[in-house]
Amino acid sequence: MEVEIISQEENPMLHRSDVRFQIVHDDATPSRLSVRDSLAAKLDKSSSEVVVHELKTKFGMRKTVGYAKVYESAEFARDVEQAYMLDRNKIEADEGADAEPEEA
Secondary structure (H helix, E strand, O other): OEEEEEEEEEEHHHOEEEEEEEEEOOOOOOOHHHHHHHHHHHOOOOHHHEEEEEEEEOOOOOEEEEEEEEEOOHHHHHHHOOHHHHHHOOOOOOHHHHOOOOOO
């Protein structure tokens, strides 16, 4: 699987870069997690800092175009992204955010 960055725009307000990329693959469309790991390796980031939003493959083609958000840290990703997108990308949500406050 070969990853090529098409465009990369900085978004300093949300501490991230918006990345459009293209993947050339030999077999079926790769999974979201394998794309996330390959993109993270190419950008020299941790997998928990990359959130893949979209993968599009035209029928019969061996080329996939996608969109991802690359955060400065996993903390920023958890703060900004919606829970279902974190779940799709297997990024753990904050443990303290869902916990009920304990009563004394």
